Amino acid sequence: MHPDALARSDDRAALTDALTRVGKGDGNALEDVYQRTSAKLFGICLRILETRGEAEDALQDIYINVWQKAGSFDPARASPITWLAVIARNRAIDRLRARPRLQEPLDRGMNVADTSEDALTRIVAGEDKQHLDGCIEALEERQAGAIRAAFFGGFTYSELAERQAVPVGTMKSWVRRGLLQLRECLER
Amino acid sequence: MTIETGIPENDRDLLAAEYVLRLLDDASRAEARDMLAADPAFADAVARWDVRLAPLLDTVTGVQPPAALWPRIRERLGVTDKPASNVVRFEPRAKIWKGYSAAMTAIAAALAVALVLDTDVPGPAPIPVAQPPAATMVAMLASPDNPARLVVSFDPETHSFLVTPAVLTGAAGHQHELWLIPPAGNPRSLGLVGVDGAQRIVIPVELLRDLSDDASIALSVEPVGGSPTGLPTGPVIASGKLSTI
Numbered sequence: 001m002h003p004d005a006l007a008r009s010d011d012r013a014a015l016t017d018a019l020t021r022v023g024k025g026d027g028n029a030l031e032d033v034y035q036r037t038s039a040k041l042f043g044i045c046l047r048i049l050e051t052r053g054e055a056e057d058a059l060q061d062i063y064i065n066v067w068q069k070a071g072s073f074d075p076a077r078a079s080p081i082t083w084l085a086v087i088a089r090n091r092a093i094d095r096l097r098a099r100p101r102l103q104e105p106l107d108r109g110m111n112v113a114d115t116s117e118d119a120l121t122r123i124v125a126g127e128d129k130q131h132l133d134g135c136i137e138a139l140e141e142r143q144a145g146a147i148r149a150a151f152f153g154g155f156t157y158s159e160l161a162e163r164q165a166v167p168v169g170t171m172k173s174w175v176r177r178g179l180l181q182l183r184e185c186l187e188r
Numbered sequence: 189m190t191i192e193t194g195i196p197e198n199d200r201d202l203l204a205a206e207y208v209l210r211l212l213d214d215a216s217r218a219e220a221r222d223m224l225a226a227d228p229a230f231a232d233a234v235a236r237w238d239v240r241l242a243p244l245l246d247t248v249t250g251v252q253p254p255a256a257l258w259p260r261i262r263e264r265l266g267v268t269d270k271p272a273s274n275v276v277r278f279e280p281r282a283k284i285w286k287g288y289s290a291a292m293t294a295i296a297a298a299l300a301v302a303l304v305l306d307t308d309v310p311g312p313a314p315i316p317v318a319q320p321p322a323a324t325m326v327a328m329l330a331s332p333d334n335p336a337r338l339v340v341s342f343d344p345e346t347h348s349f350l351v352t353p354a355v356l357t358g359a360a361g362h363q364h365e366l367w368l369i370p371p372a373g374n375p376r377s378l379g380l381v382g383v384d385g386a387q388r389i390v391i392p393v394e395l396l397r398d399l400s401d402d403a404s405i406a407l408s409v410e411p412v413g414g415s416p417t418g419l420p421t422g423p424v425i426a427s428g429k430l431s432t433i
Binding site: 027030031034038039040042043044046047056059060061063064065067068069077078082085086088089093094097098128129131132133136147148150151152154155156157158160175176179180182183186 | 201202205206209210211212213235238239240241242243244245246247248249250251252253254257258260261262264265332335357
């Protein structure tokens with residue numbers, strides 16, 4: 001096995017183990033999970049919320065949520081970092097959506113071309129990401145843009161439609177066609 | 189297919205994707221959330237989309253959070269100060285409340301303050317009927333999908349609930365309604381709850397017998413003035429079991 005791949009699988013195993021212990025109420029394990037993952041999850045909060053104070057509040061909510069939900073973590077269904085990243089995005093978007101949203105730029109989330117990776121990112125099988133990137137790139141630009149904007153910006157159909165000045169029905173059918181195509185591509 | 193037989197499987201999987209992406213408006217999102225609780229196949233579809241789309245987060249660069257954050261999280265979870273052994277010990281009570289949120293620390297503080305402040309408030313005269321619970325009962329209202337957190341405590345002296353929202357935000361055009369959910373039978377309205385400060389709700393005599401460790405309390409979002417039907421019509425944003433303390 002390639003040394004990187006070996007380190008990655010060790011990291012993943014250690015994180016899976018720590019998260020499983022958190023599920024049993026082990027506070028030490030929660031600190032371990034925090035040390036291993038807080039930079040990554042804070043990055044996600046900052047990316048979505050764009051202000052430090054809110055990102056810090058969101059990060060606290062996230063680890064509290066992790067403490068509550070770790071018992072339901074199933075390593076057979078998702079890698080530990082994926083599971084954590086999903087919680088982080090959800091809590092950050094909750095906060096974003098609780099904000100008054102008057103003039104948020106639509107390009108939020110649309111320029112996600114940064115390719116830098118930290119050590120933790122390597123825990124996630126890189127193939128998944130390349131596969132998803134490829135599938136998103138295969139979509140029409142307006143479909144890919146709307147999906148990214150929703151994912152990072154928490155925009156609803158009507159908000160996306162308003163910002164692109166198209167009827168809601170049009171936006172829905174763009175996105176739905178995009179999602180169907182994406183699913184088909186990902187299952188290939 | 190379990191429920192919503194009008195929706196083809198295909199569309200339901202799309203609905204799961206729309207739910208994950210947050211594309212749905214409030215009403216559709218609330219429906220999808222109800223479905224999530226009721227339909228394991230839909231919950232599976234949501235989990236699959238979560239995992240499918242998660243690689244989008246891979247490109248996000250990690251940023252070290254401030255060092256002060258972990259101690260704050262530890263505090264919110266009711267963890268003791270870090271002892272010299274470098275071991276984090278969680279108090280036993282932290283485990284008891286583990287199912288509830290961290291906001292519980294805040295709630296406990298709010299409750300303590302509310303109870304102290306409340307001693308001067310004259311409650312209604314005790315009503316000698318229906319064998320009300322003689323003990324103080326409490327319910328911690330929370331939900332994994334909503335930040336709302338409240339504590340509801342029953343005061344056997346005054347036959348009333350003290351409702352203390354720890355985290356509760358109002359929504360224009362809506363009000364929050366509190367419900368007693370007996371082990372059998374329909375939810376019974378306990379009245380509307382404001383977003384600020386502790387409120388006392390006197391329990392109608394006929395509901396006293398339903399207050400038990402088998403009952404739950406829930407908070408739903410309703411039109412202004414409360415549910416028009418006498419049953420919850422909007423999403424339940426927080427709930428919890430009543431327990432004798």
